[in-house]
Amino acid sequence: MTGSRSIARRVVNGVGWAVAVAGAALALLIGGPLVLGDHPHTDLSGSMEPAISPGDVVIDEGIEPWEARVGDIVTFRDPQDESKLLTHRVVATKDTGSHIWFVTKGDANNTREHWRVAATGEIGRVVYTVPWVGHVAVLTRSKLGWALLVGVPLLLIAIEELVRIWRPRGRPGEGSSTRGAA
Numbered sequence: 699m700t701g702s703r704s705i706a707r708r709v710v711n712g713v714g715w716a717v718a719v720a721g722a723a724l725a726l727l728i729g730g731p732l733v734l735g736d737h738p739h740t741d742l743s744g745s746m747e748p749a750i751s752p753g754d755v756v757i758d759e760g761i762e763p764w765e766a767r768v769g770d771i772v773t774f775r776d777p778q779d780e781s782k783l784l785t786h787r788v789v790a791t792k793d794t795g796s797h798i799w800f801v802t803k804g805d806a807n808n809t810r811e812h813w814r815v816a817a818t819g820e821i822g823r824v825v826y827t828v829p830w831v832g833h834v835a836v837l838t839r840s841k842l843g844w845a846l847l848v849g850v851p852l853l854l855i856a857i858e859e860l861v862r863i864w865r866p867r868g869r870p871g872e873g874s875s876t877r878g879a880a
Contacts, residue, residue, distance in 0.1 A: 740836060757827065777813040
């Protein structure tokens, strides 16, 4: 019986370490760019499939508008709704001196956006994406998601501690070493 407990404990420890390492890697992938001045955001639209899927976290580097090239995927303010960000592919650009005009299109869209930004402004260029992690970020914005992501781990820790407290212990002298014996 103790052998199967030992194996189970090793499996649980291994899974725990795997989750911890995966969490640390995700934190570096998403949080690391913040230190460098890059900007992560979650894409939920599906307009850039298959390059960017809904739920992917997109990591943008800030660039000056004249640095964007045809074929780049850029993030910019929606010309129809300034409160939203769009991430689409550059189809054409035109430099008028004071402004850069862009034509962009989502890979999965039929329509194009025509917009401009001051030549001294800033837009984002996609550096890389982290698949699916954005779903977790969106989930944390709901009460249920917050409860699942914070409450469940806390509950599991509490259960583990209660089991540890209430677990029957061996009698003194059972399995103890004979250190100190002459």
